[in-house]
Amino acid sequence: xxxxxxxxxxxxxxxxDMSMGLAxxxxxxxxxxxxxxxxxxxxxxxxxxEELKELYPYTGKAYVVxxxxxxxxxxxxxxxxxxxxxxxxxLTVGVIVIDPTSPFTGGAILGDRLRMQGHSLDQEVFIxxxxxxxxxxxxSKATIGMIHVMDALGKDxxxxxxxxxxxxxxxxxxxxxxCVIILSPGAGDEVQMMKAGILEVADIFVVNKADKxxxxxVKLKLEGMIYSRSLAASSTLSEWKPKVIxxxxxxxxxxxxxxxxxxxxxxxxxxxxxxxxxxQERARTELMDTIKNSVEKHIYQATSKDAYLEELVNKxxxxxxxxxxxxxxxxxxxxxxxxx
Amino acid sequence: xAEGKIRVVMAIPALENHTKGYLTVSGMLRDAGMEVxxxxxxxxxxxxxxxxxxxxxxxxxxxxxGSPVVFGEDxxxxxxxxxxxxxxxxxxxxxxxxxxxxxxxxxxxxxxFPPGPGSRREDIISCIRNAIASKKPN
Numbered sequence: 001x002x003x004x005x006x007x008x009x010x011x012x013x014x015x016x017d018m019s020m021g022l023a024x025x026x027x028x029x030x031x032x033x034x035x036x037x038x039x040x041x042x043x044x045x046x047x048x049x050e051e052l053k054e055l056y057p058y059t060g061k062a063y064v065v066x067x068x069x070x071x072x073x074x075x076x077x078x079x080x081x082x083x084x085x086x087x088x089x090x091l092t093v094g095v096i097v098i099d100p101t102s103p104f105t106g107g108a109i110l111g112d113r114l115r116m117q118g119h120s121l122d123q124e125v126f127i128x129x130x131x132x133x134x135x136x137x138x139x140s141k142a143t144i145g146m147i148h149v150m151d152a153l154g155k156d157x158x159x160x161x162x163x164x165x166x167x168x169x170x171x172x173x174x175x176x177x178x179c180v181i182i183l184s185p186g187a188g189d190e191v192q193m194m195k196a197g198i199l200e201v202a203d204i205f206v207v208n209k210a211d212k213x214x215x216x217x218v219k220l221k222l223e224g225m226i227y228s229r230s231l232a233a234s235s236t237l238s239e240w241k242p243k244v245i246x247x248x249x250x251x252x253x254x255x256x257x258x259x260x261x262x263x264x265x266x267x268x269x270x271x272x273x274x275x276x277x278x279x280q281e282r283a284r285t286e287l288m289d290t291i292k293n294s295v296e297k298h299i300y301q302a303t304s305k306d307a308y309l310e311e312l313v314n315k316x317x318x319x320x321x322x323x324x325x326x327x328x329x330x331x332x333x334x335x336x337x338x339x340x
Numbered sequence: 341x342a343e344g345k346i347r348v349v350m351a352i353p354a355l356e357n358h359t360k361g362y363l364t365v366s367g368m369l370r371d372a373g374m375e376v377x378x379x380x381x382x383x384x385x386x387x388x389x390x391x392x393x394x395x396x397x398x399x400x401x402x403x404x405x406g407s408p409v410v411f412g413e414d415x416x417x418x419x420x421x422x423x424x425x426x427x428x429x430x431x432x433x434x435x436x437x438x439x440x441x442x443x444x445x446x447x448x449x450x451x452x453f454p455p456g457p458g459s460r461r462e463d464i465i466s467c468i469r470n471a472i473a474s475k476k477p478n
Contacts, residue, residue: 110375114380
């Protein structure tokens, strides 16, 4: 077994009053303080919630764009040129790039950022590499908290790049205002595209590597799907028809069109009141997740060295008690949860 | 539940054309449960800016040719300027003259790993773990 890493040292140590004093610095634009708080969120350091509470009233200004797609379609490379275009328009940018944690060792290679190093000295671009740490759905548990920090830091637009996803990882659509799905030629036929999830959550499709053969065909098929879906859609569905954009990120082509589409989609959301609805839903998701996490943590802490639990485990194993009865017995012993 | 992970930024000085050592060591550190942020070829100032944004515990440099002492000086100076020199652990490995080793250590590198004994997987990992433990206030 791997030994627990020795961390939680100087940078995350809370002061006497349990306040790290990071929130105030972040609101003044201190990048280092923001970076530290991101660590604390990931490591679940005590006192982190206090900082987030202080920041929350200052959040909600940034526009969050989620970008997802299979491994190797060019998500990071596309984001690199996307950042460039957003900066040209005078916007400040926060970027959260997520890569998978090894389920065997707990370690991770975070290799998204190296495609974006051209922006490393730009103080208005804050990029953060994140490992999933066992979280499912293409995101990490800390993602929403990290969005809040970048928001409070004053970033106008926050890009969230998921891990290279397969077919069901659509969690990013729940935490973003706009969801961009990136594809590339040669990654399967229309049956792949029809599978649940991908088509429904996309606000904008990007077919990257458009210099490669087959890109136009992918675009056509996607547009066909979107068209037939709109024919079948009931009037209760939003009327936004996802755009399909051809890009060549390495050749810096098609990016302006992507930026325009993101803005156009935003105008649509604002005009129809859909943006407010999405954010309401996001607040609900976050609240429910926070409750769930707190309950889980509480149960984990309360039962980790519990003799009664061990006793019940033995009884369940020997078929003396069924797991359902045992679970309700345990739950009955819980005191109300106090969250820090 | 809460578990602090060691975060490492790995880079190669600009213009050097190799990845073998850098990828091998990055893989070792990942397998030791660390989160390794790959940067590829970079300049000292940009490595430091990245380490700051990533709130990295460790900066690791892989170098084959040229002048680790000069690069090291620039790196540490940039870190000083950005106020992260104290909190960051610096390690360097690769191929360089043996006489550079004491200079690099004196300069402030917690780990210097030229080819040969003393640069094994365990040496690098324990160097990082020990350096982090020694920074932990009591």
